[in-house]
Amino acid sequence: MLAYVARRLLIMIPTLLAISAISFAIIELPPGDYLSTMIAEQEARGEGVDQGRVAWLREQYGLDKSLVERYAMWLGGVVQGDFGYSFEYRMPVTEVVGDRLFLTILLTFATTLFIWVVSFPIAIYSATHQYSVGDYGLTFLGFLGLATPNFLLALVLLYFANVQFGTSIGGLMDPQYLDQPMSWAKFLSVLEHLWVPVIVIGTSGTAAMIRRLRANLLDELQKQYYVTALAKGLGPRKALLKYPLRMALNPFIADIGSILPQLISGATIVAVVLGLPTAGPLLLSALQSQDMYLAGSFVLWLAVLTVVGVLLSDLLLAVLDPRIRLGGGTAR
Amino acid sequence: MRRMFIHGIGARARRVLAPAILAAGLAAAAPAWAVEPVDTPSLAPRVEAGALPPVAERLPDTPLVVDIAGRGGEIGEHGGSWNWLARRAKDIRIMNVYGYARLVGWTPDFELVPDILESIEVEDDRIFTLHLRPGHKWSDGAPFTTEDFRYEWFDVQLNEDLHPYGPDTRLLVDGERPEVTVVDEHTIRYEWSKPNPELLPALAGATPLYLYAPAHYLEQFHEDFADPEELGEIVEESGYQDWIAVHIVNSDLYDADNPDLPTLQPWVNTTDPPSERFVFARNPYFHRIDAEGRQLPYLDDAVVTIADSSLIPAKTGSGESDLQSRSLRFDNITFLKEGAERHGYDVRLWDTALGAEIALYPNLNAADPVWRELNRDVRFRRALSLAINRQEISDIIYFGLARPSNNTALPASPLHDPERSALYTGYDLDRANALLDEIGLTERNNEGLRLLPDGRPLEIIVQTAGERTVEIDVLQLIADSWKEIGVGLFPSPSSREVFRQRVYSGEAVMSVWYGRDNAIFTASTVPIELAPVDQAQLQYPAWGQWVQTNGEAGTPPDMPFGERLMALYTTWRTATSDEDRRAAIDEMLDIHAEEVDTIGVVEGVPQPVVVTNGLRNVPDKGVYSWDPGAHFGMYRPDTFWKE
Numbered sequence: 001m002l003a004y005v006a007r008r009l010l011i012m013i014p015t016l017l018a019i020s021a022i023s024f025a026i027i028e029l030p031p032g033d034y035l036s037t038m039i040a041e042q043e044a045r046g047e048g049v050d051q052g053r054v055a056w057l058r059e060q061y062g063l064d065k066s067l068v069e070r071y072a073m074w075l076g077g078v079v080q081g082d083f084g085y086s087f088e089y090r091m092p093v094t095e096v097v098g099d100r101l102f103l104t105i106l107l108t109f110a111t112t113l114f115i116w117v118v119s120f121p122i123a124i125y126s127a128t129h130q131y132s133v134g135d136y137g138l139t140f141l142g143f144l145g146l147a148t149p150n151f152l153l154a155l156v157l158l159y160f161a162n163v164q165f166g167t168s169i170g171g172l173m174d175p176q177y178l179d180q181p182m183s184w185a186k187f188l189s190v191l192e193h194l195w196v197p198v199i200v201i202g203t204s205g206t207a208a209m210i211r212r213l214r215a216n217l218l219d220e221l222q223k224q225y226y227v228t229a230l231a232k233g234l235g236p237r238k239a240l241l242k243y244p245l246r247m248a249l250n251p252f253i254a255d256i257g258s259i260l261p262q263l264i265s266g267a268t269i270v271a272v273v274l275g276l277p278t279a280g281p282l283l284l285s286a287l288q289s290q291d292m293y294l295a296g297s298f299v300l301w302l303a304v305l306t307v308v309g310v311l312l313s314d315l316l317l318a319v320l321d322p323r324i325r326l327g328g329g330t331a332r
Numbered sequence: 333m334r335r336m337f338i339h340g341i342g343a344r345a346r347r348v349l350a351p352a353i354l355a356a357g358l359a360a361a362a363p364a365w366a367v368e369p370v371d372t373p374s375l376a377p378r379v380e381a382g383a384l385p386p387v388a389e390r391l392p393d394t395p396l397v398v399d400i401a402g403r404g405g406e407i408g409e410h411g412g413s414w415n416w417l418a419r420r421a422k423d424i425r426i427m428n429v430y431g432y433a434r435l436v437g438w439t440p441d442f443e444l445v446p447d448i449l450e451s452i453e454v455e456d457d458r459i460f461t462l463h464l465r466p467g468h469k470w471s472d473g474a475p476f477t478t479e480d481f482r483y484e485w486f487d488v489q490l491n492e493d494l495h496p497y498g499p500d501t502r503l504l505v506d507g508e509r510p511e512v513t514v515v516d517e518h519t520i521r522y523e524w525s526k527p528n529p530e531l532l533p534a535l536a537g538a539t540p541l542y543l544y545a546p547a548h549y550l551e552q553f554h555e556d557f558a559d560p561e562e563l564g565e566i567v568e569e570s571g572y573q574d575w576i577a578v579h580i581v582n583s584d585l586y587d588a589d590n591p592d593l594p595t596l597q598p599w600v601n602t603t604d605p606p607s608e609r610f611v612f613a614r615n616p617y618f619h620r621i622d623a624e625g626r627q628l629p630y631l632d633d634a635v636v637t638i639a640d641s642s643l644i645p646a647k648t649g650s651g652e653s654d655l656q657s658r659s660l661r662f663d664n665i666t667f668l669k670e671g672a673e674r675h676g677y678d679v680r681l682w683d684t685a686l687g688a689e690i691a692l693y694p695n696l697n698a699a700d701p702v703w704r705e706l707n708r709d710v711r712f713r714r715a716l717s718l719a720i721n722r723q724e725i726s727d728i729i730y731f732g733l734a735r736p737s738n739n740t741a742l743p744a745s746p747l748h749d750p751e752r753s754a755l756y757t758g759y760d761l762d763r764a765n766a767l768l769d770e771i772g773l774t775e776r777n778n779e780g781l782r783l784l785p786d787g788r789p790l791e792i793i794v795q796t797a798g799e800r801t802v803e804i805d806v807l808q809l810i811a812d813s814w815k816e817i818g819v820g821l822f823p824s825p826s827s828r829e830v831f832r833q834r835v836y837s838g839e840a841v842m843s844v845w846y847g848r849d850n851a852i853f854t855a856s857t858v859p860i861e862l863a864p865v866d867q868a869q870l871q872y873p874a875w876g877q878w879v880q881t882n883g884e885a886g887t888p889p890d891m892p893f894g895e896r897l898m899a900l901y902t903t904w905r906t907a908t909s910d911e912d913r914r915a916a917i918d919e920m921l922d923i924h925a926e927e928v929d930t931i932g933v934v935e936g937v938p939q940p941v942v943v944t945n946g947l948r949n950v951p952d953k954g955v956y957s958w959d960p961g962a963h964f965g966m967y968r969p970d971t972f973w974k975e
Contacts, residue, residue: 037829055497060577089421089606090581090589092571096606162650169650170643171608175415178609178637275640277608285420 005315012307016300023299024071027292033063034087034290061087074293078300084293088286093297097279103172103190104278107201110194111267112259114202115209116252122206123213127221128240142210145203151273154200158274167192170275197274201267212251220244246320253316260309261302367625369395372410374632375616384616385473387627392465394450396620398628400971403440405949407622408973414634414947415654419641424601424610425587426658427634431597432965433619435462435535435543440954440966442854444532448596448619450518457527457908462543464518469617470594474548478520483547485512487554488583493576502534502541527908530858538962542585546594553579588612598629598970610636620970629970651675654944655972657682657956657963662730663802665940676945681733681938685957688739688847688932689730690806692716692794696894696929697874697887699838702786706771707841708891713928715767717756719817724759725809726934729802739847739932740921744955747853747918755925757932764817773818782818791820795834795843798825803844806933836873843870847932850959853921855914857960862920863901864889871929893927946975 035058058064062073074084083093122142126135161167168174172193177186220226221244229239268280275281279298286295318324371379371387378384400407418424437447446452448468453461468476489499503510510522522531522543534541551557553566555575563575572578582590588601596619599612612634620628639647644659649671660668668679694707694716706712722736736757741747768782773790775783782790792814796803804823811821823844826834834840848861860866864875867886875894877886889895897920904916924930939956949972956963 056495091606158646168652169647170639175609175635175637175652178607272640273642275643281640 005311008311008314012304012311015307016303019303020075020296020300021071023303024074024292024296025067027287027290027295027299028067033058034061034292035063037289038087061085070292074296078297083297086286086291086294088289088291088294093294096294097282097297100277100279100282103276104280106190107172107194107197107276107278108259110198111201111205114198115205118202119206119209119213123210123217124240124245126210127214127217130218139210142207146207148203150200150204150267150270153203154196154270154273157196157200161196165192167196172197172276172278197267197270197276200270200274209251209255213248216248216251217244220247250317250321253320254313256316257306257309257313260305260312367621367623369621370624370626372614372616372627372632374411374614378616390469390473390617391621391627392468392619394465394467395627396447396465398620398622398968398971400622400949403968403971404951405971407624407626408630408948408971410626410630410632410973412631412974413654414631414969414972415652416634416636416656417639417644417647417653417659418636419638419644419659421605421607421610421638422587422589423638423658424589424605424612424636426963427599427601427610427612427636428586428588428595428597429538429962430634430964430969431599432538432962432968433597434537434540436532437536438960438962438966440951442852442960444536444856452532454532457529458524460522460528460531461515462520462522464520465619466518468596468619470546470548470596471600471615471617472546472549472594473617474546474594476544476596477517478514479517480544480547481520482512482514483550484543484545487547487556488545488550488579491556493555494579500541502530527906529856529905529907529913533856533858533960536960538959538965539586545583545585549592549594550579550583553582599634608638610638612636618970620968622971630973631970648677648942649675651677651944653942654947654974655950655964655969656942657939660940660942661800662937662940665938668940668942678943678945680941680943680950680952680954682941682954682956683742683744683936684939685742685744685850685852685955685961686847686935686937687742687849687851688737688930688935689734689937690803690933691739691845691847692810692931692933693835693843693845693870694929694931695835695838695840695842695870696872696891697838698841700841702784702788703841704838706784709771710927711767711771713931714756715764715817716814716819717928717931718758718760718764718767719813719819720757720810720931720933721759721813722757722934724813725806728809729805730934730937733936733938734934735936737932737935738925738928739930739935740851740925741853742851742935745852745854747914747921749921752921752925756928759813761813761816768817768819776818780815780818781820789820790818791822792842793822793824793840795831795840796823796825797828797831797845799828807844810933832868835870836867836877838874845870847930847935850957851935852955852957852960853917855910855917857917859901859904859917859920862917862924863897864894865898865901893923893929897923948973948975 035054039054062070065073077084085091086093086096089096119142122138126138129135158169162169171178173186173189174193177183177189180186221240223244226239226244229243230236268284270276271278271280272284283295283298285291286298369387369391375384375387379386384390418426434447435449436444436452439445448465449462450465451463453459453463455461462481464476464478470476485499488494489503498504499509505524505526505528508524508526510524510528513521513523515521531541535543553563553575555563558566558575567573567575567578570578570581572581582593584590585593585595588595589605591601591604595615598615598618598620600615601610602613603610614629614632616627618628622628637652641659644653644656645661645664645667647653648656648660649664649668651671651674665679665681671677672679694713696704696707698704698707717738726732726734726736737753738755738757740753741749773782773784777783777789779789784790794807796807804825807821807823814821831840831843835843850857850861853859861869864872865879867873867876867880869876872889872894874886875889878888879898880886889898900916900920900923904913907913907916941950941954941956943950950964951967954967955961957966960966
């Protein structure tokens with residue numbers, strides 16, 4: 001087991017290196033650099049830019065160096081915990097992201113909880129009452145949630161919340177709390193705003209979760225051990241919850257691997273539409289303005305979270321389901 | 333020798349004597365009506381606690397008395413705050429545009445008057461003597477004197493570390509640096525051997541040329557002044573490489589991102605970025621007062637909340653902004669009006685300074701030789717312009733509010749000429765067809781499209797920056813009418829970056845963008861938008877590049893009208909009278925109208941301005957102009973107040 005984990009960790013290093021190098025190169029692909037984006041934007045608004053200053057900035061930001069040099073410089077910093085400098089915000093990348101991380105984690109956590117709470121009972125009901133009116137009805141609702149474009153639902157709910165409850169549009173709290181320290185009133189304001197994105201992002205996730213759990217559970221319900229348990233007189237509720245349901249939980253565990261990267265990039269479109277102060281829109285704007293180091297750091301963290309998440313869910317699955325063997329392929 | 337003395341209201345202001353002078357024994361000179369400065373209620377606690385001197389000591393000896401009534405406004409009361417929404421944290425710099433405290437500034441009638449300066453003397457447009465207001469103070473209470481100008485010029489602009497590429501180009505006349513003389517604590521002189529008519533407009537700009545910097549604050553970051561050990565610690569703490577970066581990052585008077593940097597603006601940023609909400613507090617040392625002696629600004633603070641640009645119309649429409657124009661567009665008007673009553677605000681429609689809301693730019697420097705030849709044929713450009721049904725576009729897209737016009741001086745400009753605006757804008761398909769036949773484009777393919785000399789169909793790909801959906805709508809209507817003269821049109825949206833790249837490289841045959849940024853031309857408008865002096869001019873990018881790089885890149889203006897424009901540009905720069913400058917601009921406008929080098933479609937599309945109920949002194953009808961004007965700036969938001 002330990003050897004397996006160590007080997008997986010070692011494999012991560014070249015994987016991450018390759019991902020960061022490729023993403024760095026891709027970010028560089030569009031013509032121009034951050035400064036030319038900035039100049040284009042300012043000129044379009046009639047704000048002139050002194051060419052001497054631009055040349056100085058280019059030197060200062062290291063944009064006059066070659067791609068390889070810049071990548072090496074940045075990577076050298078990353079190893080020491082310095083993720084570089086955001087041109088757009090004129091401050092270190094870690095400081096830019098820091099503020100947004102808490103709200104992003106809160107949102108992802110709330111959404112995941114919403115998905116589980118909604119899909120769990122529905123899936124069990126659908127599986128145990130297969131092809132009933134309830135099964136069809138709930139499945140239909142789930143698919144409706146999946147099929148409705150997120151941004152549309154977001155706009156409708158936003159309008160509804162504003163007109164009915166007077167909730168301020170966009171963001172995760174009323175504007176007056178933005179620069180306040182955490183307080184009960186601020187927390188309530190966050191809750192007041194949080195339900196819209198949670199429902200919007202959640203509805204799209206529940207359908208998939210319902211279908212997977214339902215299918216897994218159906219498989220289990222036909223197996224002999226379940227039939228035997230019922231035949232031996234075990235109560236239907238206990239028989240269901242104690243054995244087949246536990247087996248069917250695998251998709252929840254496997255999902256942990258994809259939840260971690262979602263901390264950063266999850267539901268970016270919804271976050272942009274709703275103006276949420278989460279990490280997704282930050283990544284998007286960093287890519288648009290070619291804010292190299294900010295975007296590069298984001299992609300690197302995404303990659304780290306993905307590989308770590310996958311490893312975590314692999315390990316958890318092995319712990320929870322004895323039928324799964326780690327390193328089976330290499331042992332053979 | 334021509335000598336001009338821009339005095340504005342300085343002379344009258346001098347009689348509004350501040351007690352500081354009274355104490356100096358000049359009491360006898362005080363006229364009976366001199367007003368007593370009135371302090372701000374919200375600052376009273378700090379004054380009582382001794383943290384702030386009383387208002388009389390905070391104001392300059394001769395404050396600027398704003399004639400609010402003369403501007404059509406009314407005297408207001410202190411208090412309240414101004415909330416508005418910005419797209420990005422970087423946009424808090426716009427507070428310094430709205431604040432619009434400049435050495436000299438534009439009035440709504442587009443006249444230049446002294447503002448921070450008490451007065452300025454101009455001799456032959458080459459010697460500029462600036463007179464500061466004695467007793468004027470920075471927002472931290474330190475005196476604002478010629479030392480701040482001296483520091484900016486000698487220790488910043490001329491410092492080889494801070495400005496390795498030399499001083500700001502706006503301070504150079506054909507490469508020549510000014511001779512700067514500090515006369516006394518309140519008087520400083522800038523002198524060139526040739527006229528510099530661009531100086532005053534640059535000082536009054538929305539993004540102004542700063543001749544001063546708070547020396548008392550910045551010296552701690554400057555190698556020549558600071559104690560090496562202390563500076564070393566500051567650099568260490570900041571995380572930057574050297575003192576140069578620290579100085580530059582901390583000294584930007586325009587960006588408003590350093591709350592510690594003293595300023596002269598009506599509101600001072602108090603929030604350290606990054607944040608989603610920035611609070612600008614009133615500057616207790618601001619130099620303007622109203623006629624009854626109240627120190628401006630009336631509004632205690634301005635709060636800028638960051639929101640995504642697509643959400644700003646929605647948030648404004650639910651009453652979350654007190655005064656908003658940024659990120660609001662023409663197509664938001666119906667939505668905004670719908671919420672006006674429910675959320676208590678007013679939607680006002682201001683004129684813009686755009687020469688055209690939408691303009692087509694045939695690329696005279698197109699890389700393809702066949703297209704280049706055709707674009708360079710004035711008959712071709714005229715034919716295209718004549719085949720646009722401008723009234724139909726106005727009626728369908730702009731509710732009939734837009735006026736058909738080419739891309740030239742607006743009616744608000746003293747150089748406006750209705751005939752010139754209408755030149756080649758009438759919808760005349762016969763004449764357009766005749767012009768194209770005359771060029772020799774008579775062959776057509778089976779779809780009815782004319783053929784280029786080399787046999788390709790005449791299909792124009794129009795590049796768009798992909799930012800305004802309305803561009804595509806307008807292009808669709810133009811495509812319909814161009815089809816009648818056998819010309820195909822296909823829009824190609826991309827991103828702004830790629831768009832510019834394609835135009836600059838000549839890959840683009842034609843592009844669509846806004847018209848001239850500032851089409852309210854006066855004799856003193858620097859005609860950078862009328863001559864090929866900038867690559868960003870989409871009809872002749874290579875010419876602009878050639879001029880910008882002194883001939884190192886691009887191609888020289890190789891058409892007679894381009895050469896003539898350059899000659900007129902030089903004439904304007906070296907002229908010493910307003911009549912000569914006016915004549916130069918007039919001729920340039922004539923040339924552009926005749927040559928149709930940009931095809932303006934419509935002008936006069938209004939900019940929505942949302943004003944919350946109870947916010948007074950915001951004009952019902954204004955001109956929404958970036959430079960000159962600084963959007964709200966020239967209407968002096970420091971005189972806006974809340975009931």
